[in-house]
Amino acid sequence: MAGPLLEARGIVKSYGHVEALRGADLALPPGEVVALIGDNGAGKSTLAKILSGVEPPDDGEILLDGRPMAFSSAEDARAAGIETVYQDLALCADLTPAANFFLGRELLKPGLLGRLGLLDDAAMRERARQACERLGVELKSQDAPVSTLSGGQRQGVAVARAVTWARRVVFMDEPTAALGVVQTRRVLDLIRGVRDSGVSVLLISHNMQDVKAVSDRVEVLRLGRRVARFDTAQVSMEELVGAMTGARG
Amino acid sequence: MSGRLLSAQVFWIGLVLVGLLAAFALLRPASFATPFNLLNLVSDAAILLLLATGMTYVIITAGIDLSVGGVLVFSAVAAALTAEATGSLLLGAAAAVLSGLGWGLLNGVLVAHGRIPALIVTLGTLGMSLGAALLLTGGVDLRAPGELNLGLGLARWLGVPHLVWICGAITAVLGFALARTRFGRHTYAIGSNAEAARRAGVRVGRHLVTVYGLAGLLAGLAGYLSLAKYGITGVSAHSTDNLQAIAAVVIGGTSLFGGVGTVAGTVIGVFIPAVLQNGFQILGVRPFWQQVVVGAVLIAAVYADQRQRARRDQ
Numbered sequence: 053m054a055g056p057l058l059e060a061r062g063i064v065k066s067y068g069h070v071e072a073l074r075g076a077d078l079a080l081p082p083g084e085v086v087a088l089i090g091d092n093g094a095g096k097s098t099l100a101k102i103l104s105g106v107e108p109p110d111d112g113e114i115l116l117d118g119r120p121m122a123f124s125s126a127e128d129a130r131a132a133g134i135e136t137v138y139q140d141l142a143l144c145a146d147l148t149p150a151a152n153f154f155l156g157r158e159l160l161k162p163g164l165l166g167r168l169g170l171l172d173d174a175a176m177r178e179r180a181r182q183a184c185e186r187l188g189v190e191l192k193s194q195d196a197p198v199s200t201l202s203g204g205q206r207q208g209v210a211v212a213r214a215v216t217w218a219r220r221v222v223f224m225d226e227p228t229a230a231l232g233v234v235q236t237r238r239v240l241d242l243i244r245g246v247r248d249s250g251v252s253v254l255l256i257s258h259n260m261q262d263v264k265a266v267s268d269r270v271e272v273l274r275l276g277r278r279v280a281r282f283d284t285a286q287v288s289m290e291e292l293v294g295a296m297t298g299a300r301g
Numbered sequence: 302m303s304g305r306l307l308s309a310q311v312f313w314i315g316l317v318l319v320g321l322l323a324a325f326a327l328l329r330p331a332s333f334a335t336p337f338n339l340l341n342l343v344s345d346a347a348i349l350l351l352l353a354t355g356m357t358y359v360i361i362t363a364g365i366d367l368s369v370g371g372v373l374v375f376s377a378v379a380a381a382l383t384a385e386a387t388g389s390l391l392l393g394a395a396a397a398v399l400s401g402l403g404w405g406l407l408n409g410v411l412v413a414h415g416r417i418p419a420l421i422v423t424l425g426t427l428g429m430s431l432g433a434a435l436l437l438t439g440g441v442d443l444r445a446p447g448e449l450n451l452g453l454g455l456a457r458w459l460g461v462p463h464l465v466w467i468c469g470a471i472t473a474v475l476g477f478a479l480a481r482t483r484f485g486r487h488t489y490a491i492g493s494n495a496e497a498a499r500r501a502g503v504r505v506g507r508h509l510v511t512v513y514g515l516a517g518l519l520a521g522l523a524g525y526l527s528l529a530k531y532g533i534t535g536v537s538a539h540s541t542d543n544l545q546a547i548a549a550v551v552i553g554g555t556s557l558f559g560g561v562g563t564v565a566g567t568v569i570g571v572f573i574p575a576v577l578q579n580g581f582q583i584l585g586v587r588p589f590w591q592q593v594v595v596g597a598v599l600i601a602a603v604y605a606d607q608r609q610r611a612r613r614d615q
Binding site: 155 | 481486497503
């Protein structure tokens with residue numbers, strides 16, 4: 053196996069007296085889906101925030117392609133090709149899907165008009181439409197604001213946005229938590245599609261069925277540390293739950 | 302909603318305005334629907350239009366600016382004092398615009414970086430700017446330099462006052478910028494979901510400072526134009542400017558929750574109260590009715606917005 057694409061070593065993070073992470077490790081090989089699981093308070097979200105640059109670690113290092121990285125903001129992580137689908141999706145409900153797709157990266161008209169900040173809405177709409185189509189996210193209209201979309205469609209827009217921009221890694225924080233059966237299946241298909249396009253996925257989830265269905269590898273976090281790693285194909289649901297809760301470790 | 306100059310709501314309130322105009326024109330064809338009267342109506346509303354345009358940007362970010370009337374008066378006083386001291390109208394205008402910008406930037410910094418609610422920040426700067434203006438003048442109204450009042454205050458081009466051209470042009474440019482530029486897009490994004498905008502790389506703090514600065518700058522310019530038009534600083538005449546501007550913005554379909562609105566709607570929102578007032582005067586209805594009707598229209602507009610959101614968020 054080649055070395056991991058993204059690796060975290062000995063990450064420590066405290067909030068006041070609460071030690072959220074006590075030397076957590078994580079390895080994300082290229083072109084794989086890794087599930088990060090753990091009970092509430094195990095430190096999953098904190099680790100994801102640190103890896104996506106939202107918060108700095110107190111100690112430990114992050115390696116991308118074996119080179120140490122220091123992300124001081126989500127923008128740094130994005131510049132390195134890492135995108136995040138947040139649990140709350142981080143969509144602007146009043147804007148169109150295309151406007152959300154390109155938020156912070158708007159396409160401007162060519163020439164002087166662009167210099168003045170004039171948006172090229174037609175180009176953005178077309179590219180957003182193509183991205184949605186490619187990933188099977190069906191929208192009736194690209195002109196209706198996100199607030200008019202169903203939960204599944206919103207999820208689709210958020211995932212499609214992240215995938216469009218991610219060159220290396222996509223983090224997904226509980227991407228199916230709010231979804232029904234059909235929509236969940238669609239998001240899982242999307243995750244496989246992302247992996248097949250060569251981008252690694254870190255899936256943070258509570259849902260063992262999802263984890264079994266879509267991941268290649270599972271890393272288990274408990275009390276701020278990695279306590280187990282599994283090959284998904286060779287692990288049972290009971291073993292996963294046991295590792296999470298500490299019944300077996 | 303963004304990226305469009307016109308929305309469905311703007312269309313409907315536009316119809317209301319057209320209906321009002323038609324009704325008054327039918328009732329008093331000889332006095333209401335005359336070029337003279339309509340021009341008066343427009344030039345009375347022009348200065349409020351500047352305040353309301355700045356307010357539109359602020360409210361779309363889910364903020365509010367209560368300070369505009371105080372900033373307007375302060376800027377008018379700054380302009381009058383500067384013009385008198387230097388003998389230069391240009392320096393007077395610069396003093397007005399810069400002091401407006403200064404108050405606006407102060408609002409923006411306190412809202413964006415001080416994390417104080419905009420309602421409180423701008424209520425504070427309303428008092429501060431008005432109080433400072435009164436301190437500078439000793440509580441009396443200053444007169445405008447004669448060449449300003451008789452010059453810019455009266456000047457016309459194609460029969461329309463310069464004041465109207467200036468306010469109209471600025472409003473048009475800012476309306477276009479809101480709908481079609483990256484700056485406008487970020488304004489909507491922040492009002493819609495500031496955290497999402499921040500995570501997407503939008504500099505939310507800096508953008509808010511700019512938006513409040515713009516509203517202040519427009520209030521400063523409005524102060525100079527008001528000084529030109531009325532010939533006095535009007536220290537006690539602008540205590541309800543903020544409410545008038547907010548009412549115009551909200552009647553025009555901009556949501557107080559942020560993320561939604563257009564300058565085109567605000568223009569209509571400025572003219573509905575103005576047409577009512579003018580029409581009532583001509584009909585001989587006591588002018589106090591205008592306040593009653595505008596208040597009711599305001600409540601109806603917000604009610605409609607709430608209903609729409611509730612339906613949408615289901």
